[in-house]
Amino acid sequence: MFEIDGTVDPATQAALFARVRRHTGIAMAERKWTLLQGRLRRRLQALSLASYRDYLAVLDSSADEVGRFIDLVTTNETSFFRTPRIWDYLWHGFLPAWHGSHPGATLQAWSAAASTGEEAYSLAMLCEEFREKHPDFRYRILGTDIAASVLDTGRAGHYLGRNIDGLRRQRPAMLEKYFRGVDEVYTASPTLRAAVTFRPHNLYQRLDDPTRFDLVLLRNVLIYFDEPGQETVLENVRLSMASRAVLLVGESESLNRLRTGFAYQQPLIYRNERVPA
Ligand SMILES: C[S@@+](CC[C@H](N)C(=O)[O-])C[C@H]1O[C@@H](n2cnc3c(N)ncnc32)[C@H](O)[C@@H]1O
Known part of the structure; x- marks a missing residue:
């Protein structure tokens, strides 16, 4: 069964937050799981992965995937002449x-x-x-x-x-x-x-x-x-x-x-x- 939208065990959630911090330095609060899940969901679907645990394994074994992960977890909002x-x-x-x-x-x-x-x-x-x-x-x-x-x-x-x-x-x-x-x-x-x-x-x-x-x-x-x-x-x-x-x-x-x-x-x-x- 796909857990992409369902409940994900706390250890996997914590491991994904740790990867955000390790790869970007971004300190994402653990209460932001829905946000993180929302950003990763499509990537899991694209890779035909059934669980976030499986995604962790891919992430930890592929430098290319780390790059994609960084693209997904960063907030890139900007504009001309902002402020x-x-x-x-x-x-x-x-x-x-x-x-x-x-x-x-x-x-x-x-x-x-x-x-x-x-x-x-x-x-x-x-x-x-x-x-x-x-x-x-x-x-x-x-x-x-x-x-x-x-x-x-x-x-x-x-x-x-x-x-x-x-x-x-x-x-x-x-x-x-x-x-x-x-x-x-x-x-x-x-x-x-x-x-x-x-x-x-x-x-x-x-x-x-x-x-x-x-x-x-x-x-x-x-x-x-x-x-x-x-x-x-x-x-x-x-x-x-x-x-x-x-x-x-x-x-x-x-x-x-x-x-x-x-x-x-x-x-x-x-x-x-x-x-x-
Ligand atoms: C919200 S945008 C800000 C863009 C622009 N400076 C502005 O004020 O409109 C934040 C940017 O910081 C980048 N970023 C996040 N962590 C970073 C890091 N550790 N090193 C370099 N850039 C990072 C993100 O990828 C994102 O594009």
């Missing part, structure tokens, strides 16, 4: 100040839980607008995420539906200028796509890249980790940041209760206070 005050700060505060104090340098920015790339492309659009006013301004953006499937969307730069509607509502001129729409699918311009590189990365590890980033967007991902996990991730990220570089977090996130090398600037905005190793 407007952050983008106001970047436009009116960060970009002019950074440009003024780094003549001739290239801004290195990292969207550190990039999901499908809307955040990285929002930043790229802002940087393009800034470059129109300051032709000597240069920038590069790295987008990383633990889930491989979302990075494919980012690389392709293909968007549709709700997120395009949101961009059209918020910044119609930018949609017109930086995207080409064919049959409801909008593709980011070659200029934007050339400015952003996407690659997989687990925030529980240090980024394998010598770049010291001037700006890191680590938004709406810390909420999925417990406090020790948040501190680990923040330190890993900080070690890839330039001294005095800026870190932006999500609307419901704060570093206030954590031990980190960041100093509070304004709500959602922090600065790397320690000289990088």
Whole structure:
């Protein structure tokens, strides 16, 4: 009999939650079983597996399956110009100040839980607008995420539906200028796509890249980790940041209760206070 929709023994549930944590660092509360079950159900059907115990065996013996599991258990919700005050700060505060104090340098920015790339492309659009006013301004953006499937969307730069509607509502001129729409699918311009590189990365590890980033967007991902996990991730990220570089977090996130090398600037905005190793 299929247990896909039925009761699953507590030991199997606990083992699956442990796999979520092991592979992503996400601390999913055990009361969220219905959510986890809902996310895995179709995968079990696709594999013609009769039980979650059988699925555990597949998961534990296949690196490919771990990748699919990560795609399923992560929440990839995002949008263009999410949290407007952050983008106001970047436009009116960060970009002019950074440009003024780094003549001739290239801004290195990292969207550190990039999901499908809307955040990285929002930043790229802002940087393009800034470059129109300051032709000597240069920038590069790295987008990383633990889930491989979302990075494919980012690389392709293909968007549709709700997120395009949101961009059209918020910044119609930018949609017109930086995207080409064919049959409801909008593709980011070659200029934007050339400015952003996407690659997989687990925030529980240090980024394998010598770049010291001037700006890191680590938004709406810390909420999925417990406090020790948040501190680990923040330190890993900080070690890839330039001294005095800026870190932006999500609307419901704060570093206030954590031990980190960041100093509070304004709500959602922090600065790397320690000289990088
Ligand atoms: C809710 S989205 C946030 C997207 C974007 N930063 C924003 O604010 O709109 C969270 C992203 O974090 C990613 N994520 C979760 N755990 C991660 C980890 N350990 N390392 C890297 N990315 C992770 C998920 O795959 C997901 O795409």
